[in-house]
Amino acid sequence: MGLGRHTTQSGQAGLMDIFTPQPASYLRELDPRVRVACTFAFALAVTFLSHLPSLIIALATGALLTHLSRKPWKRILKRTAVLNLFLLLLGLSLAVSIPGEILYLVGPFMLSREGLTLGLVILLRANAILLTVTALLGSMEPPNLGFALYRLGVPASFTHILLFMIRYIEVIHVEYHRLRDAMQTRAFEPATNLHTFRSFGYLIGLLLVRSLDRSNRVLAAMKCRGFYGRYHVMQTLTWERRDTSFTVAAILVVLVMIVLEIM
Amino acid sequence: MNDPLIQLKNLSFAYDAERPVLDGLSLDLQRGQRLGLIGGNGSGKTTLLHLIVGLIKPRSGRVVVFGQTRSGERDFKEVRRRVGLVFQDADDQLFCPTVLEDVAFGPRNLGCSIEEARESAVTTLRNLGLEGFENRVTYRLSGGEKRLVALATVLAMKPDVLLLDEPGGNLDETSRARLTEILASLPQTILLVTHEPELLNRVATDVVRLENGAVKGTTSRP
Numbered sequence: 001m002g003l004g005r006h007t008t009q010s011g012q013a014g015l016m017d018i019f020t021p022q023p024a025s026y027l028r029e030l031d032p033r034v035r036v037a038c039t040f041a042f043a044l045a046v047t048f049l050s051h052l053p054s055l056i057i058a059l060a061t062g063a064l065l066t067h068l069s070r071k072p073w074k075r076i077l078k079r080t081a082v083l084n085l086f087l088l089l090l091g092l093s094l095a096v097s098i099p100g101e102i103l104y105l106v107g108p109f110m111l112s113r114e115g116l117t118l119g120l121v122i123l124l125r126a127n128a129i130l131l132t133v134t135a136l137l138g139s140m141e142p143p144n145l146g147f148a149l150y151r152l153g154v155p156a157s158f159t160h161i162l163l164f165m166i167r168y169i170e171v172i173h174v175e176y177h178r179l180r181d182a183m184q185t186r187a188f189e190p191a192t193n194l195h196t197f198r199s200f201g202y203l204i205g206l207l208l209v210r211s212l213d214r215s216n217r218v219l220a221a222m223k224c225r226g227f228y229g230r231y232h233v234m235q236t237l238t239w240e241r242r243d244t245s246f247t248v249a250a251i252l253v254v255l256v257m258i259v260l261e262i263m
Numbered sequence: 264m265n266d267p268l269i270q271l272k273n274l275s276f277a278y279d280a281e282r283p284v285l286d287g288l289s290l291d292l293q294r295g296q297r298l299g300l301i302g303g304n305g306s307g308k309t310t311l312l313h314l315i316v317g318l319i320k321p322r323s324g325r326v327v328v329f330g331q332t333r334s335g336e337r338d339f340k341e342v343r344r345r346v347g348l349v350f351q352d353a354d355d356q357l358f359c360p361t362v363l364e365d366v367a368f369g370p371r372n373l374g375c376s377i378e379e380a381r382e383s384a385v386t387t388l389r390n391l392g393l394e395g396f397e398n399r400v401t402y403r404l405s406g407g408e409k410r411l412v413a414l415a416t417v418l419a420m421k422p423d424v425l426l427l428d429e430p431g432g433n434l435d436e437t438s439r440a441r442l443t444e445i446l447a448s449l450p451q452t453i454l455l456v457t458h459e460p461e462l463l464n465r466v467a468t469d470v471v472r473l474e475n476g477a478v479k480g481t482t483s484r485p
Contacts, residue, residue, distance in 0.1 A: 143360035163360060170402045171354050217355040220318045224348045225420060228340070228374030236377065 014123040025070040027139050031243045035121035035136040038250040043129045045254045054260040060115040061253050062131030080130055087126055091119025163216060167206045168218075172211055179203055266330050268452055269315060269346075275476070276310055276325035283312050286476030288324070292424070297453040298466030306473045308456040309351065312426045315454075316348050329423075332419040344373060347422030347451075351429045353409035353467055354402075362388070362412055363397035387419040388412075391445060402450070407438025414445070423428040425451045431459045 027035070046058045066076055100114030137145065143163060150159040183199065190196045219227075269292040277283040284307040292298055302308050313319050314326060317339025326333050328342045350356045359365035366384035367377075375383060388396055391411055396404075404412060410430065417425065430446065431439045439462075446453070446466045455467055463470055472479045 117443050140481065141360075146360075166360065167358050167360060167402060189463075214355065217352070220313070221350050221356045222358065222368075223318070224316055224343050225369035225416065226344055227368070228372075230372075256464070 003229070016213060017164060025068060025139065026242075027065065027069050027135060029240075029242060030246055031237055031239060032140055032144045032245045033151050033237060034151060034247055035140060036145065036148045038247065039133055039136045040229065041254055042132055045257055046125050046128050049257060049261050050121050051123065051261050054257040055121065055128070057257055057260065058128035058252070059124050059131075062128040062135070065135035066131045069139050071134070076131070076134060079134070083126060083130060087119070087123045090125060091116065094119045094122075107195070112172070147237070168211075171214070172207065175210055176203075176207055265294065267327075267330060268294050269454070270325075270327040271311070271314070272325040272327065274314060274321045274326070275321060276307070276313075276314060276319065276321050283322075283476055285314075285321070288473075288477045290471065290478050292452060292454055295452055297455065297466055297468045299463045300454060300456045301463070301470060302473030307476060308473055309428055311473070312348055312428055312454070312456065313390075316343050316346055326360060345422055346419070346424045346426060347417035347420055348426040349414055349417050349428060349430060351432065353406075353413040356407060356413040356416060357401040357404075360400060361397070362393075362401055365401055365412065366415050366419045369416060373420060383419050384415075387415045391415050391418070392441075405438075407434050407441070410434060410438070411445070412441060414442075418449075418477065422451060425449065427453065427455045427457075429457055430455070431457055431462045433460045452462040467481045 042058075042061070046055075049055050049058060066073070095111040095115035096109050098112050098115035098118065100112035102110045103113050104111040140148070143166060146159045146163045146166070149162070150156060180203070181262065183203070188199060190200075269290075271288060271290045273281055274285050274288045276285040286304075288307075288311070300308055300311070300395075310319065313430070314321055315328065317326070317333060317336065320334075328346065331338070333339055333342055357365050358457060359368060363381065363384055366387055367380040369382040370379070370383045385397065388394060391414065393408075393411060396412065399408075401409070401412065414430070427446070430442060434442065443462055443465050445463075446455075446462070453466065455462070459461060
């Protein structure tokens, strides 16, 4: 509980885990636009799949991309574990509640083939998408994600909101901890009572007021540097051969999945 | 005739009508002058800087910058292109994800191309001894680094006048010494708000005190 926990330069704050440098990999070299567009297309296609062969290809693609991203598998699996636990419970409840051909009888419960299949389909879809998103987008620094979205035609105001959020979430986080520390040093112990609710209400209220104040000061500072509504993105993106080949490969995979699904 | 770059004539300002912050304040800033502005907390130093660049408007009195009376937003847009204000809290000033983008933001707004803006940013950073900072994430800089980068964001616009709001506040000795060195070597006309005697001694040529909403006395330094 040291006070040093929110030193901004240490990067240990946990919240800003997204900024930890990513391992160098083939995927990191790819144009951010390619990564965003391919992820979107892939995820969209996967949500329509319901046959085992195509779903297995989807999952294999996710696994291959994760391998290419060179992220430690252990951490990825840990992260997916929460989702999978939830999906298992969901699958079981589906198996029990959807009527159909009965496969097993467990006590008073009947597990139906239709229910189990649906649960399995959802499990495979979710894992395929999760692995792909982690591999392609998770290896991207958030500002790059903002630029990629901007270049792909997402309205400028949305990307600005994203970029400003990235920049100031940590500042607000530090402010929150300063206030929490100030409360704690005066012996504040959260409990289920009116005093706690009111104190947290004050804390959140003050954070909102401070954030509003800060946003006004930031705007003032921007105006002083000649900002009048046009925000210039500095990054220039160059299209390389590997971007073309990756896009082609992605289109092929999506096509194969669709063909297998229809057949 | 050498007109002052900035002339404040009989300015009054109040956030709250009961307690005016500035009350009939007049102040001249001559070309090449490095004026130190001191005064207690809440004496209106920051308010004064914000009035000069038109972030807030005076209740009465005139703001004359570069020989012209400035009143509307359009007037102040031109002022802001040539008068650089460095904010008290660097976190207010640095809003881009990376240092390079933040420093290039001003030049881009002045109409520079991406390449020109990048070059101007890189040169400014180098002049401040911040080579290699281009791709650093702004929020991860230390307090001293943030302060220097905030200064760089303003210097990259090549302003004629610098308005500095407590530039040495909250810095350790090494960072403060480095900042003092840099500020002392700048060619710009400077209006410096600070509490620190060391900074005043090294940077300011004259010092005025803000008291009860008006300027009290000028102390010239040799």
